[in-house]
Amino acid sequence: MSTSVDLWLATIFEEVQPLFGKGRVADYIPALARVEPNQFGMAIAMVDGRHYAVGDAHVLFSIQSISKLFTFVLALKLIGDDIWQRIGREPSGNAFNSMVQLETEHGIPRNPFINAGALVVTDILTQRYAHLDLALLNFLRRMTDSPDLNWNKEVAKSERDTAHRNMAMAYFMKSFGNFVNSPELVLDNYCRQCATEMSCTQLAQAAIFLANDGLDIGSGEQVLTSEAARRVNALLLTCGAYDAAGDYAYRIGLPLKTGVGGGIVAVIPNIGTVCVWSPELDAKGNSLIGGYALERLMQLSGWGRMSLAM
């Protein structure tokens, strides 16, 4: 039997069809330039255990910067508030791969979700884990109950071979004393984490603890304290969409994280999580159709109003 959620998803699926061709797939990572652009999937996981999906919601895609959300959570679990010695928590107002602020701000990145900040997070985790790729995969496999989840070697190599700007940022931060490991080693780990492949259904499931006071529903694991989950959500709302964070907050109003693979994971506190994926990006590197689909979901459901009131 169709529920209203199924109807909203079906409506959105219809509405996005004319939007294909208006954006462009990421092409600065050669392996991503080869992704078939005309794809769209959307999945919703509710804190009460129900889940919904439409379109290509079970197709695996490159999570790219969505990995920054999960590595940040792992680092927060590991070192707590000490993380703020090395990274700020303000929106940058600049592109995700910009390095202009790093010089005047003495090698301290604005927030953990731009590339510079995520590289520091990966540096912190590289110090702790001899095999960071496995530590992250194990976490994601546990959260999604998907033992086969993995990173894609071709995508990781393709990004690693062309990671000149990220490498420059890592060396620049090292010159300010804000980088512990060798940039080469951290870049290996960073490119692997970005090359993790997941589907919309898996990503919605993996992030559900953020909608549920830090408690994962499937595993029963308290991933973060309720206070820490609230803080991660605040950072996602203000910094999760790079220099479009203000526009996204205005249009959608949810904590969310985007990636250049075309995925977006959004949290609706106390209600659930949504993951949408469509590879064509807008000028700021966020999924063009994904942003539209989330905006429509919030209009159709009224969920933002409900969760803000709770």
Ligand SMILES: NC(=O)CC[C@H](N)C(=O)O
């Ligand atoms: N915005 C993104 O998804 C960027 C991630 C990509 N791996 C990079 O470092 O450029």
